[in-house]
Amino acid sequence: MTATDRTPARGHLKVFLGYAAGVGKTFQMLSEAHQLKRQGVDVAIGYFEPHSRPDTIALGEGLEVIPRRTIEYRGSRFEEMDSEAILRRHPQVAVVDELPHTNVPGSPRPKRWEDVHVLLDAGIDVVTTMNVQHLESLNDQIWQSTGVRVRETIPDWVLKQADEVVMVDLTPRALLNRLARGVVYPPERARAALENFFKESTLVALRELAMRQAAYAVESRLPDEEDAAQPPRAEGDVHPQERLLLLIGPDPASAAVIRRGRRMADHLRAECLAVYVSRAPGLADLTDAERTNLERHFNFARGLLIETRVLEGTDVADAVVEFARLHGVTQIFVTRDKKRVVRAWFGQGLVQQIVNRARDMQVTIVADRSTRRTDG
Amino acid sequence: MPGVEGDRFGRRDADALLREIEAAERPRHRGQLKIFLGYASGVGKSFRLFDEGRRRHERGEDVVVAAMQPEVTPEIARTTCDLEVIPSRNVGGVPVVDVPALLARRPQVCLIDGLAYANPPGSRHVNRYEDVKELLDAGISVITSINLEYIAEQQAFVRSVTGTVPAHTVPEDFITCADEVVVVDAPPDAATPAPARQLSTLRQRALLLTADVVDRQLEDYLRLHGIDSSWGTQERILVCMTPRANAAKMLESGRRNADRFHGELFAIYVVQENLTEEDRMANERNATLARAQHAQIEVLEGRDPVATILDYARRHHITQIFVGHNLRRNWRARLRGTPLERLIRDAEGIDIRVFPQ
Numbered sequence: 001m002t003a004t005d006r007t008p009a010r011g012h013l014k015v016f017l018g019y020a021a022g023v024g025k026t027f028q029m030l031s032e033a034h035q036l037k038r039q040g041v042d043v044a045i046g047y048f049e050p051h052s053r054p055d056t057i058a059l060g061e062g063l064e065v066i067p068r069r070t071i072e073y074r075g076s077r078f079e080e081m082d083s084e085a086i087l088r089r090h091p092q093v094a095v096v097d098e099l100p101h102t103n104v105p106g107s108p109r110p111k112r113w114e115d116v117h118v119l120l121d122a123g124i125d126v127v128t129t130m131n132v133q134h135l136e137s138l139n140d141q142i143w144q145s146t147g148v149r150v151r152e153t154i155p156d157w158v159l160k161q162a163d164e165v166v167m168v169d170l171t172p173r174a175l176l177n178r179l180a181r182g183v184v185y186p187p188e189r190a191r192a193a194l195e196n197f198f199k200e201s202t203l204v205a206l207r208e209l210a211m212r213q214a215a216y217a218v219e220s221r222l223p224d225e226e227d228a229a230q231p232p233r234a235e236g237d238v239h240p241q242e243r244l245l246l247l248i249g250p251d252p253a254s255a256a257v258i259r260r261g262r263r264m265a266d267h268l269r270a271e272c273l274a275v276y277v278s279r280a281p282g283l284a285d286l287t288d289a290e291r292t293n294l295e296r297h298f299n300f301a302r303g304l305l306i307e308t309r310v311l312e313g314t315d316v317a318d319a320v321v322e323f324a325r326l327h328g329v330t331q332i333f334v335t336r337d338k339k340r341v342v343r344a345w346f347g348q349g350l351v352q353q354i355v356n357r358a359r360d361m362q363v364t365i366v367a368d369r370s371t372r373r374t375d376g
Numbered sequence: 377m378p379g380v381e382g383d384r385f386g387r388r389d390a391d392a393l394l395r396e397i398e399a400a401e402r403p404r405h406r407g408q409l410k411i412f413l414g415y416a417s418g419v420g421k422s423f424r425l426f427d428e429g430r431r432r433h434e435r436g437e438d439v440v441v442a443a444m445q446p447e448v449t450p451e452i453a454r455t456t457c458d459l460e461v462i463p464s465r466n467v468g469g470v471p472v473v474d475v476p477a478l479l480a481r482r483p484q485v486c487l488i489d490g491l492a493y494a495n496p497p498g499s500r501h502v503n504r505y506e507d508v509k510e511l512l513d514a515g516i517s518v519i520t521s522i523n524l525e526y527i528a529e530q531q532a533f534v535r536s537v538t539g540t541v542p543a544h545t546v547p548e549d550f551i552t553c554a555d556e557v558v559v560v561d562a563p564p565d566a567a568t569p570a571p572a573r574q575l576s577t578l579r580q581r582a583l584l585l586t587a588d589v590v591d592r593q594l595e596d597y598l599r600l601h602g603i604d605s606s607w608g609t610q611e612r613i614l615v616c617m618t619p620r621a622n623a624a625k626m627l628e629s630g631r632r633n634a635d636r637f638h639g640e641l642f643a644i645y646v647v648q649e650n651l652t653e654e655d656r657m658a659n660e661r662n663a664t665l666a667r668a669q670h671a672q673i674e675v676l677e678g679r680d681p682v683a684t685i686l687d688y689a690r691r692h693h694i695t696q697i698f699v700g701h702n703l704r705r706n707w708r709a710r711l712r713g714t715p716l717e718r719l720i721r722d723a724e725g726i727d728i729r730v731f732p733q
Contacts (some may be wrong), residue, residue: 028562059713104683129720141607141609143607144383144607144725145607145608145609164563166561166562166563167559167561167583168561169558169559169560169561169586170558171410171556171557172557173556174556175550201594201597204590204593204597205594205607205609207590208587208590208594208610209590209609211559211583211584211586211587212583212584212587212588212609212610212637212638213586214561215580215583215587215638218576218579218580218583218626219580220473221575221576221577222573223572223573223576223579253408260727267633267636267637268633268636324492331729336720336721337717337720338665349717351717351720352714352716352717354392355730356701360732361732362629362729362730362731362732363729363730364696364728364729365720365725365727365728365729365730366727367724367725367726367727367728368724368725369608371727
């Protein structure tokens with residue numbers, strides 16, 4: 001960086017990670033804001049959701065609040081964080097609640113995490129909150145264990161880029177007590193909540209996921225050894241680089257392959273690439289609707305920082321295996337074959353064909369987590 | 377397959393049932409044990425503990441303080457100012473929880489900051505955690521706190537990270553069997569002298585230990601309700617060994633994957649008839665390899681290997697099955713699909729990873 005380069009250093013992102021509303025994320029975030037203020041740091045609230053919880057509202061007092069932006073949408077008025085106002089005010093630290101929030105249409109950016117990135121780019125530190133179930137790669141697993149399909153998700157890399165992730169823990173029993181006492185939601189919403197995320201079994205599962213995610217966050221941020229002369233810590237670390245190839249298509253099951261592949265790649269510290277094999281040039285083998293779906297899956301993958309590629313070939317298995325071999329792929333991820341594929345006496349499904357040909361790599365058939373058998 | 381609505385009602389009933397069973401199983405008079413687990417001093421365990429005591433007191437519970445750290449912050453002093461204190465007795469410089477006084481006073485909840493203390497010789501119990509046990513047995517609930525380095529089974533790990541561990545310990549069972557364990561994950565205050573890498577390593581360990589406690593609670597719940605599929609909260613990898621499969625590679629990869637996810641590794645072998653001497657030797661070798669990778673090993677019997685594998689996988693909430701690829705296709709395979717195809721078709725909710733042979 002030269003002396004004339006006036007780009008500010010990127011802001012520091014800290015995330016308080018929880019597993020449900022009411023575990024105390026906002027409370028902890030505001031406590032931290034007060035602590036920073038006491039230390040003389042210039043801190044301002046960019047957005048916080050008081051949820052009319054008395055403890056939380058009280059904690060907001062004494063902190064500067066940057067006014068929100070009002071946006072009209074379909075005859076109603078919505079209040080969103082005003083990133084531009086925060087940029088003008090330019091505090092050292094901005095406090096921003098609920099990172100996975102989706103802004104109302106008409107906002108400058110669709111997602112709050114995108115707003116937060118604008119603040120970070122301008123050199124403002126951000127302290128924020130989120131629940132583990134909003135993480136994109138966990139979406140199918142959350143559905144599998146809770147029966148709830150979370151709509152507001154954030155790409156895993158957003159959390160991965162955070163400088164610090166802190167778990168906010170409260171036991172499910174304590175949380176249910178708070179809910180029963182009306183601390184978390186007003187009575188009507190509390191009843192609805194009990195039907196969804198607030199079943200004890202669900203809370204236990206989400207809490208475990210949050211802890212494991214926080215542990216992973218700590219692990220992947222371990223500072224380098226002070227003593228550089230130390231040998232590699234684990235045998236696994238000297239293993240050759242893994243490379244994952246995700247075979248996707250217009251089928252909705254592709255989303256699960258992308259999520260699972262992303263999660264595997266992150267944990268194995270592997271590279272990850274997604275391909276579609278087209279049997280005709282210019283995706284002529286697809287209907288318009290299929291092309292739209294494929295494009296959606298490609299965009300979804302790219303949003304999770306997975307490179308995408310269209311291959312051409314009349315034999316899908318041949319094309320994908322050859323490409324994989326050429327690119328040093330160690331593992332191919334595929335969906336299950338469709339159930340009612342009519343097959344000739346000696347015919348084989350695509351999965352079996354790929355397995356037969358990929359004699360030098362592993363093939364992972366990603367589970368269909370869209371059907372749940374959890375309640376037997 | 378029940379629809380979502382049916383699903384929900386089923387689960388809600390199950391939750392109610394769980395609470396009923398729990399309530400019935402718990403001896404009526406036994407107190408509840410809640411533990412705040414930290415990874416270093418200065419992360420705020422004491423504050424969380426006393427703050428919970430204060431809030432319970434304000435809600436009308438009968439709360440007393442039975443042990444505090446020798447030095448308290450002004451914040452903690454404010455938090456505890458409305459609480460009754462039954463002071464610990466000082467025996468030769470060591471604070472000892474006054475169990476007789478507490479038994480006589482019989483509060484609902486008793487706050488004991490610091491679980492890992494050795495009592496001086498001649499005390500009622502050798503260790504403070506045994507004092508706590510007596511209070512619980514007497515029907516008094518206890519909220520207490522501990523750092524990772526004081527857990528006996530964690531000391532080897534902590535020593536490998538920091539080079540030193542304290543002398544007094546509490547058995548891990550005592551922690552993991554508590555009614556509630558809360559991990560206090562805040563960054564330590566600036567006064568904590570340990571290097572950042574050490575702190576992060578301990579922090580990760582505390583989170584994973586608590587996650588394992590939570591996982592056991594979830595497992596109990598699933599077992600209690602006969603739910604036999606994975607919820608995927610923890611990765612569990614199952615390696616299927618056969619005499620001809622390259623078990624070494626699958627086990628090695630299974631171990632690495634399990635470690636990366638801090639999950640568990642299982643290895644099974646389904647007994648087949650007409651084994652050659654060579655096959656038997658291969659099985660022996662595979663079992664040795666599996667033990668070396670610290671897999672949980674089991675030999676299963678069943679006429680249908682695919683069904684046997686899946687049954688085992690469901691009962692153990694497996695998330696990934698590793699199998700070797702076998703090209704053999706007999707007449708049965710033509711009719712019903714290869715074993716691999718059947719495995720994939722029937723493995724709902726479980727990933728299948730096929731290894732080349």
